[in-house]
Amino acid sequence: MLNLFAGRGRRLGAAVAASAALALAISGCSGGGGKKSTGNAADSSITIFNGATGTIVEQWNPFIPNFLQPTEGLIYEPLYWYNFASNAEPQPVLATAYSWDATGKVLTITTREGVKWSDGQPFTAKDVAYTFDLIKRTPEINAGALKIVSSEAKDDKTAVLTFEKPSFTDEASIVGNTPIVPEHVWSTISDPKTSINPNPVGTGPYKLKQFSAQSYVMEKNPNYWQAGKPQIQNIRYIALATADAASAALTAGQVDWMSSFLPGLDQLIKNQKNLTYVNTPALTASIFTCADTSYGCKGPQTDPAVRQAIYWAINRDQLNKLAGGGFAETASPTLLLPERDKDWIADPANLTTPGGPDVAKANQILDAAGWVKGSDGIRAKGGEKLSLTIQTVTGWSDFISLNDAMAQQLKEVGIELKPTQLAWQEWNTNEVQGKFQLSLDSIGLGASTNPYFTYLKYSSTTTAKVGTAAGLSGNYARYKNATVDAAVAVAAGTNDEALQKQQYTIIQQEIVKDLPYIPIYINSMLTEFSTANATGWPTNDNKYALPATWKNWDNGVVLTNLVPAK
Known part of the structure; x- marks a missing residue:
C-alpha cells in the first residue's frame, strides 16, 4: 500500500478526492524541489506531493467535492480560519468581526477592507452576501446543509445572514469553511454545481499559472492583501505512485513538502541535514x-x-x-x-x-x-x-x-x-x-x-x-x-x-x-519538510497550522509563512 495517510478522517476520502489526480514523473520536474534556492523570492519555488496519483482532472470549483487541493487555501479563502493544531481562537481572514443576535438566527459580518481579487477587482461584503445567496439557491453546493433564509449586504463592509433556526453551532461551517467567491465572476457561471471554473479568481495568496494533464503550478498573487506575502513565487504539485517513490523523492531533494507515513522515518532522514518532520495526530x-x-x-x-x-x-x-x-x-x-x-x-x-x-x-x-x-x-x-x-x-x-x-x-x-x-x-x-x-x-x-x-x-x-x-x-x-x-x-x-x-x-x-x-x-499524521528551498515550516514547538499537505485552508497559511532559503 502507498500508506500516505495513516489514519484518514473518513480515511481522508474527501481530501484524496480534493487532491484530484496528477501524473508527473519526478525526473521530469523543473524548478521546485531539487533546485537549490537562491534566496531570491523572485525565482523561488517549492515542490509539493499531496498524495495525488493518476492523471489530472481539472476542477477549481470550490463547491464540488473533487476540486483540486489548492482551491481552498491558495485560491479561495474563508471569512475566518480555524487552527486544528491548537485550541486557539479562530483567526480573521476576509472578515474582521461577526456577531449573532440573541436568537442565533441573524449573523452580522464585518468584512476586511483593502482586499482585492486576483484579477484586481475590489472585494466587498457584496461578494460575501452573493456567496451565501448562491449556496441558498443551489442546494447541491450547500455542503453544510445551512438553512439560509436571506443573505444581503447592508453596505460594502457589512453582510447580514438570516437563518431559519438557531444556528450557533453552524458558526464554524459558515465563517470557517465556506469559500468566498467573486460575484462579478460567478454571476456569469451558468451552472455552479457543474462548472469546473477553469479560470479561478480568488483572494488567496496564489493563482493558477500553468495547468496540463501532467502537472500544475501556482504562482504568487500580486494583489494579495497580506503585505509582503507570500514570498515563495511558484508552487509545483507532482504525483508519486508508491511509498518507495515517496521516500526516494524526499531523500533525493525532489520534494519539499509531503504528508506520508514512511516506515522507519527517523532512520530514513537521519543523515539528511535538510529534512525534518512533525507529527500532528488528530x-x-x-x-x-x-x-x-x-x-x-x-x-x-x-x-x-x-x-x-x-x-x-x-x-x-x-x-x-x-x-x-x-x-x-x-x-x-x-x-x-x-x-x-x-x-x-x-x-x-x-x-x-x-x-x-x-x-x-x-x-x-x-x-x-x-x-x-x-x-x-x-x-x-x-x-x-x-x-x-x-x-x-x-x-x-x-x-x-x-x-x-x-x-x-x-x-x-x-x-x-x-x-x-x-x-x-x-x-x-x-x-x-x-x-x-x-x-x-x-x-x-x-x-x-x-x-x-x-x-x-x-x-x-x-x-x-x-x-x-x-x-x-x-x-x-x-x-x-x-x-x-x-x-x-x-x-x-x-x-x-x-x-x-x-x-x-x-x-x-x-x-x-x-x-x-x-x-x-x-x-499518526506525519508531515515531512525540506529546508533546502524554503524555511518557516511548522515545528513541534510551533504548530501554527495543521501542516498536512492535504489540509484545506491550512495549506495557504503554511505557504504564506514560508521564506526562501538563504
Whole structure:
C-alpha cells in the first residue's frame, strides 16, 4: 500500500478526492524541489506531493467535492480560519468581526477592507452576501446543509445572514469553511454545481499559472492583501505512485513538502541535514459498529456488552507498535482528543483509553451478558456464535495490520474476528448504507474543535435505516439514544459553552457505556519538510497550522509563512 495517510478522517476520502489526480514523473520536474534556492523570492519555488496519483482532472470549483487541493487555501479563502493544531481562537481572514443576535438566527459580518481579487477587482461584503445567496439557491453546493433564509449586504463592509433556526453551532461551517467567491465572476457561471471554473479568481495568496494533464503550478498573487506575502513565487504539485517513490523523492531533494507515513522515518532522514518532520495526530482510528437493531443492524455487535468487551480486550500499545509505527497517540472513549480537548471531557476516568488489555474485565462482561465459550474457544449465545466480520480497504496496510493483530487479541476472550478487504468504493458504500458488522475507519475533523461536530455522529438525526445513506455528518453506526439526541439538540441551540459542556457530559456518559464507535488510538499524521528551498515550516514547538499537505485552508497559511532559503 502507498500508506500516505495513516489514519484518514473518513480515511481522508474527501481530501484524496480534493487532491484530484496528477501524473508527473519526478525526473521530469523543473524548478521546485531539487533546485537549490537562491534566496531570491523572485525565482523561488517549492515542490509539493499531496498524495495525488493518476492523471489530472481539472476542477477549481470550490463547491464540488473533487476540486483540486489548492482551491481552498491558495485560491479561495474563508471569512475566518480555524487552527486544528491548537485550541486557539479562530483567526480573521476576509472578515474582521461577526456577531449573532440573541436568537442565533441573524449573523452580522464585518468584512476586511483593502482586499482585492486576483484579477484586481475590489472585494466587498457584496461578494460575501452573493456567496451565501448562491449556496441558498443551489442546494447541491450547500455542503453544510445551512438553512439560509436571506443573505444581503447592508453596505460594502457589512453582510447580514438570516437563518431559519438557531444556528450557533453552524458558526464554524459558515465563517470557517465556506469559500468566498467573486460575484462579478460567478454571476456569469451558468451552472455552479457543474462548472469546473477553469479560470479561478480568488483572494488567496496564489493563482493558477500553468495547468496540463501532467502537472500544475501556482504562482504568487500580486494583489494579495497580506503585505509582503507570500514570498515563495511558484508552487509545483507532482504525483508519486508508491511509498518507495515517496521516500526516494524526499531523500533525493525532489520534494519539499509531503504528508506520508514512511516506515522507519527517523532512520530514513537521519543523515539528511535538510529534512525534518512533525507529527500532528488528530484522527481517531476506530472500529465502527452497526449498532442498533431498530435500524436493521444484525449481528453480535448490536449487543453493547460485546462492544465493551472489544474495547477492553484490545492491546493498544501492541497495536501502535505493529501498525502505527510507534507514532500513534492515546485516544479517548469520548472520541475527543485528550490533549487538545481535555477541558471538554467531564470525567477524568474517560480522558484516555487503556494502553494494555484487561482480559479479565472483558471476560467478566461477556460472562455476565450470557456469552458462553464453546469447545472451540469461541463464545455463543442463543445459538448465535460471537463471530464478527470487519471490513477495511484493500491496500491500507496499517489498517490491515490492525485487523490481523486484533483478531489474535480478541480470540483470547472468545471473540472471532474475521477481517475482509474490499475496494474503497464498496467499503465506503457499505459504511454509508450500514451494510457491515464492523468497519475500520477514523473519526475525522469537524468544522471546528467544538465537540458538537463529533457528537453529531451519535445523533439519530444524521443516520438512516440499513440500506439507506446516512446523513452528511455521518452516524454510520446507526446508533440511537434518546438521551443523546436530546443533548445534541440542546447544544445546537446555544452558544453558551457552559450549557454545551453540560450536554456533552450527558453524551459522554452514554457513549462511553454504549461504544457504537470503539476507539483504538489517534493515528499518526506525519508531515515531512525540506529546508533546502524554503524555511518557516511548522515545528513541534510551533504548530501554527495543521501542516498536512492535504489540509484545506491550512495549506495557504503554511505557504504564506514560508521564506526562501538563504
